[in-house]
Amino acid sequence: MKRNHLKHAVLLGMAIVTLGMYSCKETKKAEAEPTVVSTEEEKTADPFFELSLAxxxxxxxVFDEGVDPYTFAEKAKGWGFSGLEYVSGLYYKExxxxxxxxxAMAAFVEKCNAESEKYGMVNVLIMIDGQGDLASVDAKERKKAVENHYKWVDAAAAMGCHSIRVNLDGSQIPEEWIANSVDGLKQLATYAKDKNVNIIVENHGGLSSNAAMLAEVMKTVNMENCGTLPDFGNFCVKRKGGSYYSGECEEEYDMYQGVSELMPYAKGVSAKSYNFDEAGNETKIDYSKMLxxxxxxxxxxxxxxxxxxxxxGEEAGILATKELLLNASKNLE
Structure with missing residues (x-):
């Protein structure tokens, strides 16, 4: 009898210990699986955007060192980008x-497609320069500029790009500039519509850098495939000497207001950068505010x-801008 009592006591004790160990494991397991995501985990989440390289x-x-522009996809891939924003002027020599x-245009398309496919990159858009003034005060010149852009619409379509970026120079008289810009864009967007290509305008000097006016142009054009490419910089409306792109700025539009006004029509966004401080922040543009x-x-x-x-240098500047974009995106609301 004593042996049976002892045996039962031992078995009971083992059961209690085992139950206690099981309960502890369950408690620790529950404690190790919080349902609330920590602040640190939130900060390491993927950004709300994808990265392309202009x-x-x-x-x-390309111009000073003789780098082949067709190495664009390879270099962008190596620098950690997934999208490509081509610049037409870098291929004009050829x-x-x-x-x-x-x-020649077919060869350009074929080479770009081969490289982007080789490196698994997305062809996003082509920035077009030097093909005439789409906002010219002269209707014939405006029409010629529109037709000069047709080949780039065709190239964009063949490359799978969603847009070509165009410029609106034209008059410095607001009423003339708006009317001529609307006309030029409507003509070109009508051609591009059936090819599933967007015509997008960057704030790029002159009255195009007056965001309220450019937004008015978009509202008046009122076509689904016509929009904007808001640039964080490029808000100089007037420069000394009358140049659109170089020289000291005399009149600058508020960059944050400008991006806000252009975003409703945006088909893309350009993160412009110039210089950086020791903390890696852009010295002129608040990237967190912009993002x-x-x-x-x-x-x-x-x-x-x-x-x-x-x-x-260009490579260092590209990487610094990319890093700033990613870091700034972690602290948004």
Whole structure:
């Protein structure tokens, strides 16, 4: 009898210990699986946008160092981007030799497609320069400029780009500029519509950098495939000497107000950068403030890095801008 009592006591004790160990494990397991995401985990979440590279960021490499512009996809991939924003002017040395013949344009498309496919990159858009003034006060010149852009619409369509970026120079008289811009854009967007290509305008000097006026142009055009490419910089409306792109700025539009006014029509966003402080922040542009504006607008597509500084080399500037974008995106509401 004593042995049986002892045996029962031992078994009971083992059961209690086992139950206690099981309960402890369950408690620890529950404690190790919190349902609330920590602040640190939130900060390491993916950004709300995708990263593309504006090819202008490497224009010095191409023009001054002789880097082949067709290495764009390879370099952008190596720098950590997934999208490509081409610049037409970087290929003009080759294309102008044949006066932009169909054969030359086809070769351009074929080479770009082969490289982007090889490196698994997305062709996002083409920035077009030097093809005439779409906002010219002369109707014939305006029409000629529109037709000059047709080949780039065709190229964009063949490359799977969603847009071409165009410029609106034209008159410095607001009423004339708005009317002529609307006419030029409507003509070009009508051609591009059936090819599923957007015609987008960047704030890029002159009255195009007056965001309220550019927004008025978009509202008046009122076409689904006509929109904007808000640039964090490029809000100089008037420069000394009358140039659109160079010289000291005399009149500058508020950049944060400008991006806010252009975002309702945005088909893309350009993260312009110039120089950086020791903490890696842009010295002129508050990236957190800009990105909050972009996020609040509901934009989730590509943001293109466009470095134009003179203190860092192009590669270093590109990487610094990319890092700033990613860091700033972690602290948004």
């Amino acid at each position: 090819q202008w960021s490497m224009h010095k490499m 294309l102008e030799k044949s006066n932009f013949s169909k054969e 909050q504006i972009v996020k609040n607008a509901g934009y989730t597509s590509f943001i293109g890095v466009e470095y134009e500084g003179d203190e860092l």
